[in-house]
Amino acid sequence: MVGCGNLLRGDDGVGPVLVRHLWERGVPDGARLVDGGTAGMDVAFQMRNADRVVIVDAAATGSAPGTLFRVPGAELAELPPLEGLHSHAFRWDNAIALARWALGDACPSDITVFLIEAVQVELGADLSEPVTATMEQVIDIIERDYLGPLRPDGLNGEPTVELTEDGYLRMDACLAAYRFPSDAVVAAVRDLELWLIPLRGPRAGGLLLKQRNPAGDRSLLVREVLDGWTGHGFRTAYWDEAQGALRIRLEREQ
Numbered sequence: 001m002v003g004c005g006n007l008l009r010g011d012d013g014v015g016p017v018l019v020r021h022l023w024e025r026g027v028p029d030g031a032r033l034v035d036g037g038t039a040g041m042d043v044a045f046q047m048r049n050a051d052r053v054v055i056v057d058a059a060a061t062g063s064a065p066g067t068l069f070r071v072p073g074a075e076l077a078e079l080p081p082l083e084g085l086h087s088h089a090f091r092w093d094n095a096i097a098l099a100r101w102a103l104g105d106a107c108p109s110d111i112t113v114f115l116i117e118a119v120q121v122e123l124g125a126d127l128s129e130p131v132t133a134t135m136e137q138v139i140d141i142i143e144r145d146y147l148g149p150l151r152p153d154g155l156n157g158e159p160t161v162e163l164t165e166d167g168y169l170r171m172d173a174c175l176a177a178y179r180f181p182s183d184a185v186v187a188a189v190r191d192l193e194l195w196l197i198p199l200r201g202p203r204a205g206g207l208l209l210k211q212r213n214p215a216g217d218r219s220l221l222v223r224e225v226l227d228g229w230t231g232h233g234f235r236t237a238y239w240d241e242a243q244g245a246l247r248i249r250l251e252r253e254q
Contacts, residue, residue, distance in 0.1 A: 001019065001022065001031065001032070001033050001034065001053075001054045001056070001142060001146065002015070002019075002034045002036045002043055002046060002047075002053065002054070002055045002056070003015030003016045003017070003018050003019035003033075003034070003035055003036055003055075003056050003057075004016075004036040004037070004043060004055060004056065004057040004095075005036075005037070005057055005058050006037070007037070008123055008124065009121045009122065009123055009125065010118070010120040010121050010122055010124075010125030010126060010127060010128065011058050011065075011116070011118030011119055011120055011121055011125070011127055011128055011131045012058045012118055012121045013058075013127070014056065014057075014058050014116050014118070014127060014131055014135050015036065015055075015056040015057050015058065016035045016036070016037060017127060017135065018056050018135050018138060018139060019033050019034070019035050019056075020035075021135075021139055021200065021201075022139065022142065022143075022147070023201075024182050024184075024200050024201020024203065025143070025147075025181050025182050025200055025201065026177070026180075026181025026182045026183065027147075027181075028147055028150040028151045028152075028177070028181070029150065030150045031146070031147055031150050032050075034046045036055075036095075043055075043095040043099075044095040044096070044099040044102060044103070045099070045102070045103070047095075047096075047099045047103065047107060047108055047111075048099075048103055048106045048107075049106050049108075050108045051108060051110065052108060052110040052111075052112075052146065053108050053110065053111045053112070054111075054112050054113075054114070054142060054146060055095075055096075055111065055112070055113045055114070056113075056114045056115075056116070056138060057113070057114075057115055057116075058115070058116055058117075058118040058121070058131075059115035059116060059117045059118065060117070060118055060121075061117060063117045064117065064130075065117055065118070065119035065128060065130040065131065066116065066117060066119075066128075066129075066130025066131050066133055066134040067116070067117040067134070068114065068115070068116055068117075068134050068137065068138065069114070069115040069116075069117075070112065070113070070114055070115075071112070071113040071114075071115065096111060114138050114141075116131055116134045116135060116138070117131075117134075118131060119131065151177060151178055151181065152173075152174045152177045152178045158236050158237060158238050159171070159172075159175045159236075159237050159238075159246075160234050160235065160236060160237065161175070161234070161235055161237050161248055162233070162234050162235070163222075163231065163232045163233060163234075163235055163248075163250075164232055165232045166223070167221060167222060167223025167224075167226065168219045168220065168221055168222065168223075169194070169196075169219065169220045169222045169248075170212065170217065170218070170219050170220075171209075171217065171218050171220075172215075172217050172218075173215055173216030173217050173218070175237075175246075176209055176216070176217070176218040177216070179196075179198060179239065179246055180196070180198045180209055180218075180246075181198075182198065182199060182200055182201045183208055183209040183210075183218070184198070184199040184200070184201055184205075184206045184207070184208055184209075185197060185198055185199060185206050185207050185208075185209065185220065186199060186205075186206045186207070187206075187207055187220070187222050187225045188225065189225060189226060189227070189229075189250070192249070192250050192251050193247045193248060193249055193250060194222065194225070194226070194247070194248040194250055195243075195245045195246070195247055195248075196220075196245060196246040196248070197243075197244060197245045197246075198244070207220055207221065207222070207225075208220075226250075229250060231250060231251075235248050235249055235250065236248075236249055237249070
């Protein structure tokens with residue numbers, strides 16, 4: 001996944017900003033995120049030997065701010081020629097054309113381009129509201145169609161976690177990767193259950209899941225959240241789809 005654009009110029013930086021949001025969610029094995037910035041030639045060579053490529057960039061077509069364009073693959077076959085271009089004039093379409101010329105068989109054939117109509121590109125500007133809203137839509141599409149299938153498969157049955165005497169919660173790597181890809185969570189106790197709610201990334205605050213062994217299992221310090229609760233041992237958990245939370249029963253099962 002390649003995000004193109006200039007972070008210093010408001011909506012023109014939507015590609016790199018989107019890459020940062022995806023990175024905070026966690027990158028599964030088999031995927032790679034690239035901040036392409038304004039270096040179009042570098043973008044071309046980042047595609048080498050990839051199975052699928054997604055490019056996100058800003059657009060300036062005069063359409064309504066935040067309009068999303070998904071460029072069909074057939075249109076990518078008719079790209080502008082490279083003659084007369086220089087590094088400062090390179091765009092996403094030039095990068096694809098260069099990749100085809102320079103990489104040959106190592107250039108991927110499955111390329112998707114998302115373009116988001118920009119409205120404010122002044123130096124030092126922030127992303128506008130319509131562009132931010134559309135960026136969230138593109139994030140959902142990329143997660144659903146590209147990153148989601150690479151994450152560990154769904155969990156069979158009810159997973160088990162361990163609460164330790166010294167106030168840590170331990171979970172296996174599969175559960176952590178599937179439900180908490182950013183390693184950042186909110187933890188709260190409700191009605192004799194410990195709720196863990198995933199966050200998009202550490203910048204949102206919350207608690208951090210830390211890797212505890214080479215297998216990728218995670219540990220989370222929940223001692224303060226449990227507020228004096230002294231039980232320990234293995235507990236059954238279940239994923240509440242409606243609440244978007246992993247709920248862990250604290251009382252011992254009969």
